[in-house]
Amino acid sequence: MRRSGAPSQGGYRPPAFKVPRPEGAPVLTPRAGPTTNVPSSNPPTPDLKSNEGERHFSAIWCKCSARKHKKWEDDALLIVRAAQRLAILKDTSGKELARGSGLSIPELANLNTGNSITFGGREIEILEEMTGTACDKGIQRDEIVPRDESDAALPFHRPKVISSTVFKPFTVPTRFGTTFQPMGNKENSRISIFNKDSQDALVMPRPPFDFKRQCDEIVDVVVDPHLSKHLRPHQRQGVSFLYRCIMGFQDPTCHGAILADEMGLGKTLQTISLIWTLMKQGPFAGKPVIKRTLILAPSSLVKNWEGEFQKWLGRERIETFAVDGSNRVHEAFKRARLPVLIMSYEMFNKSFEDIQRFLQFDLIVCDEGHRLKNDKIKASTFLAQVDCDRRIVLTGTPIQNDLKEFYAIMCVVNPNVVGTSKTFTSKFEDPIVKSKQPEATEEQRQIGQSALEVLTDLTNRFILRRTQDIISKYLPSKTEFVLFCRPSAIQIRMYQNALHSLGSSYLVDSSCVLGSIQKLRKICNHPSMCDIAPELEEDMANLTFEEQGSKLALVSHLLYNLRTLGSEKIVIVSISTQVLDLMGELCTHYDYPFLRLDGSTSTNQRQVVVNRFNDRLGKDFVLLLSSKAGGTGLNLIGASRILLYDMDWNPAHDIQAMARVWRDGQKRPVLVYRLATSGTIEEKIFQRQITKQGLGGGLMDGKSTQFHFSQTDLKDLFSFQPNVDCETHELLDCDCDGSGNNVGSEPRVKSEVELRDCQIGEAIDPTTIDDKGIKGLLQWQHLLPPIGLLGDQALADIPVISYALKNEFNQTIASA
Template sequence: MRRSAAPSQLQENPFKKPKFISPARSHPSPNEEVAKLNSDMKLFEVTANKNNFLQPQNYPRICNFNLPTEECAKGINHGDNYREKYCLEASTKTTLDLHHTGTGYKLKELEKIEEGQTMMIGGKEIEVMGVISPDDFNSGRCFQFGGGCSAVLSSSQAAKKSFSNPFKSVCKLSSKENEQNSSQNCKPRHDPYAPNSLVMLRPDKNHQWLFNKNCFPVVDVVIDPHLVHYLRPHQKEGIIFLYECVMGMRVNGRCGAILADEMGLGKTLQCISLIWTLQCQGPYGGKPVVKKTLIVTPGSLVNNWKKEFQKWLGIERIKIFTVDQDHKVEEFTKSPFYSVLIISYEMLLRSLDQIKNVKFDLLICDEGHRLKNSTIKTTTALISLSCEKRIILTGTPVQNDLQEFFTLIDFVNPGILGSLSAYRKIYEEPIIISRQPSASEEERELGEQRAAELTCLTGLFILRRTQEVINKYLPPKIENVVFCRPGALQIALYRKLLNSQAVRFCLQGLLENTSHLICIGALKKLCNHPCLLFGSIKEKESSSTWDESEERNLYEGLMNVFPADYNPIMFTEEESGKLQVLSKLLAVIRELRPAEKVVLVSNYTRTLDILQEVCKRHGYAYTRLDGQTPISQRQQIVDDFNSKYSSDFIFLLSSKAGGVGLNLIGGSHLILYDIDWNPATDIQAMSRVWRDGQKHPVHIYRLLTTGTIEEKIYQRQISKQGLSGAVVDLSKTSDHIQFSVEELKNLFTLHESSHCITHDLLDCECTGENHTGDSLEKLPVSRNCQLGPHQQKSASLKPLSMSQLKQWKHFPGDHLNVTDPFLERIRENVSFFFQNITNQTIAI
């Protein structure tokens, strides 16, 4: 599509001679779609117009990247996609499908319409800018400035920046500047030709035109060989990527990036390398690009960042300031000494005013997935900072939906996807519609093309590498999913809860939306330990609102199931299947690997209390990090645990409080005591130990209570993981998981006779024998399972992770030949195991 000049520019463009076509009807009826043409409707931003006359006539696609406004986005997905769409321009512009609109013109006239022609519609003079190909419409590319991702790199910055003064003497320097240029900073800081040197891309002509106004000589930017020596290959690539993004070399002069490498891939080191490079070097005359950097990170990681700086750069090269209770932002502001400020998200909010006074050139948001909602305070605060070069780091890029995805993208590269409402119309709606089972072929195609375009566009500044890239540097990892038989008291209580009025009402849809969450919460507590449920009931009963509370319907008669003299403080391990397994597991680790340590994770503080009590009873030395742990103490606790001199055997970790970013390589066994709905929370926790620096083979145990809600959550997690992956690769099919009544029925069923309902769902033909998974590949995957509507649709749409699980070695607890010595010791209380070994180089 070619953009023609706006009427106002015609004087300057003698080649344009618009023909005027008189409308057959001068006044279209009011209910015709043409009424949409009003002065608010702009398809392309005005800044692009200013550049029009600069663009060569044969330029492939010259539209502004800024997407349509809300108004214009209406109707974008409708109409016959296979017909040509016309992009019109007048003093106001819009997109119309003329075949479908009441333009007042005859169809024949419209078919003959040519580029450059003008016409009157709704009292406005419209000029045909060009024809949009079906391909460009379907992909949504035509709504983007620069013509979508294929043109992003080449269309360059020229279109973004308004054309201010092309004749400014860009290459005429004052004699003083000339002198400076020729004499200093014109040599690369490090030798670009040295063996193993890591040299950044040189800026192209467009970049130089925009950013090298003073015509400094172009100098190679070379990463400090001191750092290169340590960098893994993927980290070198990551640094190149970050450099190109923040320098505006990848997308139209926009300077944002999302580094979404999986956990443990060393995102910190990649950023440190970038900061150090930009602080000392630049492509123009060697002048540093960045003076001050702001790093915002969860509280528990503030000191970890500092430590990483010291680990890789020592204490002399770069001066870091971390904000805490005793070190306020003012200190940083006043001192010219520091170049990097590291602050927690919480502190940032408190010190926003001071921070706004500092000019930061680079902003890094660690664990940036927390910015997923633009209405939350932290996001608003960060958006308010004027810094253009923005990087989001996250191991779990976008956890739930396309809207979160938008917020992250819009944060790093504001406006690149247009307004939220336009984004919804152009991308989100068609993508979601296309994934519904009822989608027509056309809807499916449109959605897929829009998803592909979105992935392609955002892929320019999102980088995600998976764990595999560092596998070879890591010791083996043995992952186990352990299905623990529930205790007798647990089964009795579970049955009672399922028979409660509250659960029955839920299934009949008679209660409010949140009621099922209360029921789910009670079942989860019970799975962890009956004493937790007992505690909750007691607490509720003594509260003043007990009589009207919804829990009454749930807890009715439950106390009678507990022994009369039940004392939650004196809980026993036998009362909970998982606790029994845990206790045996700790004992066998202690016995077989006395020098190794365990990270024990739960989502609940109260559960951690119980686990802590178990540690005390068995005399295990432990340490604990949860939401209550003061931020200032967190790194010390982590360091102590990781130290080889530490006597702690167990690290009790609240995954929600401290799961992200921590390095707990002192532990080589990690036990996930309970399960979260969001797979990301669990994956985060599990990634704490299997990471660079780990010396021992890592054992991960995920404990689930057989036949209960925990298994169902696990099954949903596996399908949700597919969703999480699908956001980075949007062209993958995904399910949007919601609770249907059917699903609630499934959630609220106890499968007492099954060894493992997850295995039952796998459609695996093994008869409980030890399965290596090899032969399973050939089995037909045809059975419907309960993981969402897509399963019924086609076997190929089954979430990958579910089929991956099928490839894991699996066997029942009573299997005769359990070779793993740790599993061997706990199998008495276990109904089923899944096991997967990565990097198996040695015997376990």
């Protein structure tokens, strides 16, 4: 266990192997494109007044780049004087764009239709040779004629120019390589552009009979088969639901929707399918519904959205503009036909006035919409001022804490659909919350249940929620461990000292509660994070840096075993940057290559870090991830293991973080590790999480709840049991021996007098809680090492693990 040197005196100071904080991933610079404008040592001075041997070409140009598919900028006129080794590029108005001198005479003399030349930092492709008359009038394709051989002769022979270019009839790109045939024609304009009768065609619903129609000519809207062939059944239903909401078919007074699918179900692909469909089609005479879309997302996901559009549609079909460090929002104002604008919430707030002045949107998409749970923040306030009724909010956790936050998100898509804030509070929130309190009367429970049913009926019109159960058959297996570690001797000493100094003051002054909680959590993470040095005996002072903190010792063993076993990568998540610093020092000490993504990582670099980590041939072994900066939306399927070093009070944050690895595209079985120091406040946080999941599943499951800290709760919160293996297991009243054979057994039924408080909230009977809460833990394997075998080689021979809860998902399908 002792693989590092002895720590500094006291055991609480930073380790000897501490190094500066690692920098972000290096910026990838593009390779320079080919060039032909290499001047000679003594280039002759061209006679600009002489036009002898001058040739004119119509051309297109772009900036030099190494990319395969060029992004051509504009039409241009190319003037070539081969005898003078000179080429001049002008725009259609006659303004000079670039000039190249000292070029190769044979290259200039032999320029022909379809050839390319590079000079002045621009790459030019020849379209056709022009006469002097056409050149004088500007580039007009109707007047372009081939140059005759009787014109001024050149000193070098050149092939005869083709007299004209024959163009093939235009075909919609999405029809290449598909069985769908073009159906639209002038004789029958009511036929959709894709065959609605073709196999696997995804046809959107027609307007209801009583819907207020823009015209009588109704056309079937069929999703582009280029996209629909990739949609799974639940995604097809999602696209259809969003379409009905946005078009107002669900409710003519509402044109917004909330897609609240759990993480990993493909909300991005469903949204892209809807945007592309509405941009190209519409039910009324086939007229497109939208022209421009605004997508708001956390800064770490801006580039990810741009990449998803390119992945599913390609650069040829749609143009997107992602506002980041290299692309400024003011550049978007110059593009009159820009269909999709992607930016972060912060950039939206900063540029709101200019956006209101220069741009107008037909659809707004808010990714990770739970960021709008406060209607007083700038983003929510500004969105309320934007003149756009069609809105979509994407979030995997629509309800995190209370119904007030849920109301704020609803107002983003459909303002006042459930009334004003005061009306919502009096009609829905207060009755529902009161009905969930332990002291609620039977009448209050009935009133609350009635209010909940009415609210559910209202919101089901524009909210769609599916769980990961519907996609689990497409994913590999997932095994989740909750690993409990007994605190080290130093942690016990410091924890007891902290509780002693706190005394019972928290019962009188609640302002000290938060600070005390943070201090106790730092001790659980590692003693070195605390400023106060304890007086230690000699045996404690000689502990290695890892031995001073039990969770750090577990991570050190886990990384060593994992590195020894093979090439699997791991993501380490924490809510604290101090913990990420500690993990970085550990990786540096043992030469584990790692990357880091936190709030200090620039927007441009975040996607670079993700792509580098996901690279199958990459050398990076560990990704250190801040749950605040990168816990939502990122795709980290390059790793097959994820470790949550500390837990958040809000279970939604941990669920979001765990979903970064177990999602579409993952090929390996996934293992999730959640760490907690037994008998401490970390176990109380875990217990509150599972209680909140069970009782506060929220409106999506037909129930909601509100928790408050009572004095009894606070007393239990600051209790400490240093010698317990797992306090949570004791609360379950499970009689198992820790061998893992408890799965499938029923909990022991106890009388009402015998029921214990489940740490936070009311007394809870495990037999009455659903599978997401306390009762759900009874279906997990309870493992007491060494009796209980963990079944994971990476966890072998780790003595600091005192107890483990294990749950396996999708094992039958994975082994089939």
